[in-house]
Amino acid sequence: xxxxxxxxxxxxxxxxxxxxxxxxxxxxxxxxxxxxxxxxxxxxxxxxxxxxxxxxxxxxxxxxxxxxxxxxxxxxxxxxxxxxxxxxxxxxxxxxxxxxxxxxxxxxxxxxxxxxxxxxxxxxxxxxxxxxxxxxxxxxxxxxxxxxxxxxxxxxxxxxxxxxxxxxxxxxxxxxxxxxxxxxxxxxxxxxxxxxxxxxxxxxxxxxxxxxxxxxxxxxxxxxxxxxxxxxxxxxxxxxxxxxxxx
Amino acid sequence: xxxxxxxxxxxxxxxxxxxxxxxxxxxxxxxxxxxxxxxxxxxxxxxxxxxxxxxxxxxxxxxxxxxxxxxxxxxxxxxxxxxxxxxxxxxxxxxxxxxxxxxxxxxxxxxxxxxxxxxxxxxxxxxxxxxxxxxxxxxxxxxxxxxxxxxxxxxxxxxxxxxxxxxxxxxxxxxxxxxxxxxxxxxxxxxxxxxxxxxxxxxxxxxxxxxxxxxxxxxxxxxxxxxxxxxxxxxxxxxxxxxxxxx
Numbered sequence: 001x002x003x004x005x006x007x008x009x010x011x012x013x014x015x016x017x018x019x020x021x022x023x024x025x026x027x028x029x030x031x032x033x034x035x036x037x038x039x040x041x042x043x044x045x046x047x048x049x050x051x052x053x054x055x056x057x058x059x060x061x062x063x064x065x066x067x068x069x070x071x072x073x074x075x076x077x078x079x080x081x082x083x084x085x086x087x088x089x090x091x092x093x094x095x096x097x098x099x100x101x102x103x104x105x106x107x108x109x110x111x112x113x114x115x116x117x118x119x120x121x122x123x124x125x126x127x128x129x130x131x132x133x134x135x136x137x138x139x140x141x142x143x144x145x146x147x148x149x150x151x152x153x154x155x156x157x158x159x160x161x162x163x164x165x166x167x168x169x170x171x172x173x174x175x176x177x178x179x180x181x182x183x184x185x186x187x188x189x190x191x192x193x194x195x196x197x198x199x200x201x202x203x204x205x206x207x208x209x210x211x212x213x214x215x216x217x218x219x220x221x222x223x224x225x226x227x228x229x230x231x232x233x234x235x236x237x238x239x240x241x242x243x244x245x246x247x
Numbered sequence: 248x249x250x251x252x253x254x255x256x257x258x259x260x261x262x263x264x265x266x267x268x269x270x271x272x273x274x275x276x277x278x279x280x281x282x283x284x285x286x287x288x289x290x291x292x293x294x295x296x297x298x299x300x301x302x303x304x305x306x307x308x309x310x311x312x313x314x315x316x317x318x319x320x321x322x323x324x325x326x327x328x329x330x331x332x333x334x335x336x337x338x339x340x341x342x343x344x345x346x347x348x349x350x351x352x353x354x355x356x357x358x359x360x361x362x363x364x365x366x367x368x369x370x371x372x373x374x375x376x377x378x379x380x381x382x383x384x385x386x387x388x389x390x391x392x393x394x395x396x397x398x399x400x401x402x403x404x405x406x407x408x409x410x411x412x413x414x415x416x417x418x419x420x421x422x423x424x425x426x427x428x429x430x431x432x433x434x435x436x437x438x439x440x441x442x443x444x445x446x447x448x449x450x451x452x453x454x455x456x457x458x459x460x461x462x463x464x465x466x467x468x469x470x471x472x473x474x475x476x477x478x479x480x481x482x483x484x485x486x487x488x489x490x491x492x493x494x
Contacts (some may be wrong), residue, residue: 010371055372082369087379090369122329122337124257125302129372132334 003063003077005030005099010088011054011236012128017061019048026050026089030061033084037077040069047103047244048110048193051225053128053236058092058243060103103246109173111189111243114234119182131218131238133206138182139217143177144203145187148218149201150175156225158201159194160233168194168225177205186244196233204231250310250324251344252277257335258302258483259375264293267268273297273336277308280331284324287316294350294491295440300375305339305490307350350493356420358490359445361481366429372459377430378485380453384431388462389452390424393433395465396448397422403461403472405442405448407480415441415472424452434489443480449479 007030015023019031027044034042050056072080077094117123117130118137126132152171159168168222171216182191186202204221207213213221213231221229248298254277260272266278274291281289294307318385319327324341332338364370366379373379399418406415422435433449451468454460461476462470 008371010374012374084372088370088371088374090371092368121339122334124335124337125253125376127257127259127333127335 001065001067001069002076002097002099002101003065003094004101004103005061005063005077005091007059007061007080007095008057008092009055009059009148011050011052011056013088015052016054017048017050017056017059019044023164025137027061029085030063032222033064034063035213036084036241037081038065038069040066042069045104046133047246048241050241051196051236053127054239054241056241058109059241060244062097062101062103068216072183081117097212103244107247108245108247109189109191110193110241110245111174111185111187112193113185113240113242114198114202115238115240116184116202116237117182118179118184123213128237130235131202133184135210137179137209139177139179139184141197142184142209143159145205145208145215145218146175146177146188146201148216148222149188153222154174154225155194155197155222157221157227157230158197158204159227160196161227163195165194170194170197175201189243198239199236200227200230201231202234202238248312248314248316249344249346249348250312250321250341251309251326251348252310252338252429253340254306254308255304255337255339256302256306257376260301260333260335262299263301264295264297264303264306264308266291270295274308276332276336277310280313280328283331284319284328285312285316287313289316292349292351294354294493297488298483300485302376303488305363306488307354307491307493309344309348309350311347340360350491353494354434355494356438357491357492358434358487359440360372360432360434361445361449361485362484362485362487363431363433363449364429365426365431375484376483377386378449382433382457384426384456386424386426386431388427389431389433389456392452392455392462392465393422393424393435393448395463395469396435400469401472402441402444402469404474404477405444405451406466406474407443407447408474410442412441417444419442422448432483436490439446445486446480446483447474447477449481449485451482454478 017026019027117128158167172190214233264273266274290311325338362377404417419437
């Protein structure tokens with residue numbers, strides 16, 4: 001039996017989604033709660049591998065159960081499993097999926113958003129949920145810079161050095177920066193993301209804002225295929241997977 | 248030299264304000280950062296003793312330094328010490344205070360607010376910042392109930408059993424419940440608070456909402472001077488010291 005869960009979570013207290021020995025992970029908590037609910041060990045597969053400290057507002061994962069697992073009416077699963085999960089992980093919907101369904105290979109595109117808290121004063125209540133950045137940000141200028149990410153490109157310059165992938169080409173369908181009060185939010189939609197890609201994009205935009213990289217340089221940085229041409233890697237604090245579109 | 252700091256903090260990662268051996272506390276972090284800034288050990292005294300997990304939007308503390316401490320212009324202290332403090336503790340203002348100034352004995356009244364996240368769906372991003380409560384709450388009814396706390400009363404029924412205090416009489420100047428979107432907020436202003444007083448008040452209001460205690464019973468519960476007459480003690484998650492008024 002395979003279920004597809006739509007979930008959301010705060011990454012603050014976790015070492016990422018993916019199961020790891022000796023570390024608290026989202027998948028590990030889902031397996032623990034599933035065992036209580038279904039009386040059986042399960043396998044969990046996510047639509048993405050979010051890093052330690054990264055959050056998700058919409059994330060899909062499949063839960064594979066053996067045939068002798070407890071039968072639970074599928075519409076009752078979210079309420080039941082939410083009681084067994086910690087409060088920082090929520091199952092929003094559950095439905096039956098074809099046997100062996102792996103959302104990672106069914107995801108057409110994903111949207112990530114990175115939230116910068118852009119105020120001079122510290123706000124203790126956004127700790128690890130937004131990146132504090134006290135200096136002036138011109139969201140209109142940054143938005144026009146971000147548009148240069150759009151298109152099919154080799155994003156080697158925006159990948160953590162040493163990542164092992166078969167191809168570094170990705171298609172960015174949309175990218176932009178908006179302001180919402182004190183929050184400056186970078187959002188990017190693509191068919192896939194390289195390791196640390198969004199965090200290096202944001203670090204590059206901040207370097208442009210600070211004059212450490214010149215405005216208009218993003219096409220040249222992409223062209224360079226060299227990590228050192230781009231900006232720094234911002235911390236995971238402000239990063240959210242906000243949308244995953246399945247086939 | 249004595250400074251008065253106005254601070255705010257998230258209590259999520261701390262065992263309360265008050266210094267404790269072998270526990271991470273707000274006062275401990277302030278002492279650590281002060282030692283880096285002033286090059287000397289200091290003593291820290293708070294206007295209140297918030298418990299583990301309790302937050303403060305406005306809190307005053309005095310910082311007592313020896314005469315040979317580094318001299319730092321007082322208007323520069325907040326920016327300087329904020330860089331040395333973790334992000335979940337913020338110094339908003341600093342000023343010179345009379346030698347030996349202890350804000351605990353200078354506080355005329357304090358306001359606490361308790362934030363209930365009143366929605367059926369879990370929201371992982373308010374973890375430990377609001378109390379999740381999925382059932383219906385009638386804020387107007389609760390507001391009218393809360394008015395019965397106002398006045399000078401013996402609040403023994405609203406004090407954790409075993410607390411050691413010289414008097415259990417406190418004057419509540421104002422108390423009420425409002426709704427702000429999905430948040431239902433109980434606020435109470437008093438000259439002082441007994442141990443767990445606000446959390447037992449909120450637990451009593453929730454019991455009234457659930458019909459476990461009858462509406463209109465608060466005067467009788469106060470009269471009983473018996474902890475078991477009141478409701479349960481809600482967790483610290485939603486509790487904020489929101490205002491402290493100094494002489």
